Amino acid sequence: MRIAVDALGGDRAPREIVAGALAAAVRLPRDEVFLVGDPTLVEPEVDPDGPPNLSLREAGGPVGMGEEPASALRARPDASVAVAAEMVREGEADALFSAGNTGATVAAALLRVGRLQGCRRPAIATVLPLTSPVLLLDAGATVMCRPQDLLNFAILGGVFARRYFDLEGEARVGLINVGEEPGKGNDLSREAHYLLSESPGVRFVGNVEGREIGSGVADVLVTDGFTGNVVLKTAEGVAREILAMLRSAMAGGPISKLAAGILRPRLRGVRDRVDPENYGGSFLLGVRGSVVIGHGNSGARGVENALVGLSRTGAGLAQTLEAALAAAHAAAGNAP
Amino acid sequence: MRIAVDALGGDRAPREIVAGALAAAVRLPRDEVFLVGDPTLVEPEVDPDGPPNLSLREAGGPVGMGEEPASALRARPDASVAVAAEMVREGEADALFSAGNTGATVAAALLRVGRLQGCRRPAIATVLPLTSPVLLLDAGATVMCRPQDLLNFAILGGVFARRYFDLEGEARVGLINVGEEPGKGNDLSREAHYLLSESPGVRFVGNVEGREIGSGVADVLVTDGFTGNVVLKTAEGVAREILAMLRSAMAGGPISKLAAGILRPRLRGVRDRVDPENYGGSFLLGVRGSVVIGHGNSGARGVENALVGLSRTGAGLAQTLEAALAAAHAAAGNAP
Numbered sequence: 001m002r003i004a005v006d007a008l009g010g011d012r013a014p015r016e017i018v019a020g021a022l023a024a025a026v027r028l029p030r031d032e033v034f035l036v037g038d039p040t041l042v043e044p045e046v047d048p049d050g051p052p053n054l055s056l057r058e059a060g061g062p063v064g065m066g067e068e069p070a071s072a073l074r075a076r077p078d079a080s081v082a083v084a085a086e087m088v089r090e091g092e093a094d095a096l097f098s099a100g101n102t103g104a105t106v107a108a109a110l111l112r113v114g115r116l117q118g119c120r121r122p123a124i125a126t127v128l129p130l131t132s133p134v135l136l137l138d139a140g141a142t143v144m145c146r147p148q149d150l151l152n153f154a155i156l157g158g159v160f161a162r163r164y165f166d167l168e169g170e171a172r173v174g175l176i177n178v179g180e181e182p183g184k185g186n187d188l189s190r191e192a193h194y195l196l197s198e199s200p201g202v203r204f205v206g207n208v209e210g211r212e213i214g215s216g217v218a219d220v221l222v223t224d225g226f227t228g229n230v231v232l233k234t235a236e237g238v239a240r241e242i243l244a245m246l247r248s249a250m251a252g253g254p255i256s257k258l259a260a261g262i263l264r265p266r267l268r269g270v271r272d273r274v275d276p277e278n279y280g281g282s283f284l285l286g287v288r289g290s291v292v293i294g295h296g297n298s299g300a301r302g303v304e305n306a307l308v309g310l311s312r313t314g315a316g317l318a319q320t321l322e323a324a325l326a327a328a329h330a331a332a333g334n335a336p
Numbered sequence: 337m338r339i340a341v342d343a344l345g346g347d348r349a350p351r352e353i354v355a356g357a358l359a360a361a362v363r364l365p366r367d368e369v370f371l372v373g374d375p376t377l378v379e380p381e382v383d384p385d386g387p388p389n390l391s392l393r394e395a396g397g398p399v400g401m402g403e404e405p406a407s408a409l410r411a412r413p414d415a416s417v418a419v420a421a422e423m424v425r426e427g428e429a430d431a432l433f434s435a436g437n438t439g440a441t442v443a444a445a446l447l448r449v450g451r452l453q454g455c456r457r458p459a460i461a462t463v464l465p466l467t468s469p470v471l472l473l474d475a476g477a478t479v480m481c482r483p484q485d486l487l488n489f490a491i492l493g494g495v496f497a498r499r500y501f502d503l504e505g506e507a508r509v510g511l512i513n514v515g516e517e518p519g520k521g522n523d524l525s526r527e528a529h530y531l532l533s534e535s536p537g538v539r540f541v542g543n544v545e546g547r548e549i550g551s552g553v554a555d556v557l558v559t560d561g562f563t564g565n566v567v568l569k570t571a572e573g574v575a576r577e578i579l580a581m582l583r584s585a586m587a588g589g590p591i592s593k594l595a596a597g598i599l600r601p602r603l604r605g606v607r608d609r610v611d612p613e614n615y616g617g618s619f620l621l622g623v624r625g626s627v628v629i630g631h632g633n634s635g636a637r638g639v640e641n642a643l644v645g646l647s648r649t650g651a652g653l654a655q656t657l658e659a660a661l662a663a664a665h666a667a668a669g670n671a672p
Binding site: 131147178187212215221225229231236239242243245255256258259263273274 | 546568575591598
């Protein structure tokens with residue numbers, strides 16, 4: 001797989017991005033990694049004795065975190081994320097990674113890489129790191145969805161999760177809702193429930209309540225981008241809060257400190273299991289290439305994990321997703 | 337305050353409900369607690385030497401957890417929750433508590449107690465037990481909301497939170513959304529943001545993302561009943577999962593077990609802080625009386641805490657809420 005990395009996107013770019021890309025290139029000797037960005041900024045961070053499958057691709061500067069994405073991309077067509085997207089469009093790369101301005105990455109992907117046929121709107125797919133990891137989409141690309149969008153997300157998410165989690169059979173898809181019964185929910189979730197249950201291309205396991213999202217009842221959870229974004233951030237916020245409460249609860253008194261010291265490695269294990277850096281990024285599904293959106297504060301470890309996970313999904317993902325959409329729409333008798 | 341308790345509602349009724357009501361009556365000597373239900377079921381649980389402010393009110397049996405609320409209430413107008421609601425309607429009680437079928441409690445409240453003037457739809461207000469407890473509404477009464485509903489929830493929640501949390505000044509109200517900027521979100525959240533920021537009756541602190549819900553930036557969080565229900569259940573589910581991960585991480589090896597034993601009281605403190613039983617119930621706001629919906633599996637401690645919290649909000653809550661709605665609508669130049 002050939003991966004174009006926006007070397008200048010992210011709060012800790014270029015240093016941490018370059019370090020993560022280097023570590024990934026070492027772990028993925030059969031893949032090719034391109035560091036895309038202004039050479040005067042990127043080159044000083046690159047080890048000249050780095051692996052042979054890591055190379056530089058000249059571009060301009062980054063799109064800043066606070067910039068309005070569309071106008072920034074119009075004003076600076078050589079921005080690092082835009083050039084990385086261009087490489088995917090031109091077939092020089094299979095995938096694009098950026099930890100920069102999320103809106104700019106989504107806009108560059110939509111404008112330069114383009115949408116899959118049969119997919120009105122893209123979705124951000126992200127792994128919730130709970131007891132049973134589960135792929136949540138949409139985590140925020142399309143805040144207002146139609147029922148058909150949720151069906152598309154189910155098809156894309158199902159195919160993707162099977163590769164990403166290396167599942168034996170079809171991925172089990174659940175719909176986030178406020179109750180288990182089919183009649184529960186708002187107009188969108190009720191209509192989506194019907195579409196999903198009627199679609200032969202989806203292994204639909206029914207409605208899933210917030211309480212069950214990490215319980216292993218589904219491999220994929222679909223919802224609109226508003227709800228998905230709120231679910232993701234609530235889960236992250238609550239996890240962080242409880243770990244902080246535990247830390248401060250164990251802080252007082254010499255005996256407690258000793259006991260906490262003994263348990264620290266085990267507690268660290270829990271913290272690491274729920275750490276978003278384990279996955280390092282989210283996937284933008286519905287575009288004609290693999291696009292990974294890293295956390296804004298990605299460190300080298302997050303970048304490395306994101307690129308390794310990306311490599312697992314393989315080149316040609318977009319074609320497979322497009323074929324799955326076409327098959328599902330044909331089976332449902334819909335025009336794509 | 338006079339509180340009508342549905343003695344037969346809940347998985348552990350009547351025993352745990354009666355025990356909790358008794359404990360609350362002892363703690364609240366100036367309040368009056370009525371146990372409402374079929375005497376053949378309730379009486380055997382009641383201590384004949386109980387406090388003088390606890391008495392029995394005859395009614396029929398419960399509405400079962402699996403029953404369709406409206407038809408159950410039509411078929412059995414003497415159901416315990418219906419009689420408790422009737423007591424509020426007739427002015428014999430100020431408040432109603434039920435840990436039974438939530439739909440039946442909401443239906444009984446809407447049909448028998450009635451809505452506040454100026455409030456199209458009610459909301460379920462619930463406390464999220466995080467580092468900074470925050471009142472979330474709507475947690476599921478109205479899954480499809482209009483922007484004006486969210487403004488009403490902000491007014492109701494603001495007045496309620498000030499009493500419930502015993503705040504010095506006006507409660508700070510946030511809007512759950514996918515970004516901090518005013519233009520973020522779906523149609524509902526964008527329009528609600530505008531209404532809230534224009535309303536002089538609301539101390540609006542802007543959009544709040546899922547990550548910040550427990551961080552103390554707001555005393556009240558408003559959203560539609562679909563999103564609120566998903567947020568509540570996600571928060572509960574993630575909290576439970578992380579505590580379970582910690583328990584199993586600390587289980588192995590004799591030294592770890594010893595250390596875990598030393599820390600157990602402190603860890604229990606964290607578990608207790610995020611335990612929903614601390615609050616014991618949610619409030620149905622927007623009806624002409626105080627209505628508390630207990631958890632289905634409420635034990636005596638949850639019932640006791642719910643009744644003590646209810647007592648803190650005082651009699652006359654409904655009138656105060658109605659006046660606040662009228663004032664806010666008048667200030668905004670709206671007809672109520």
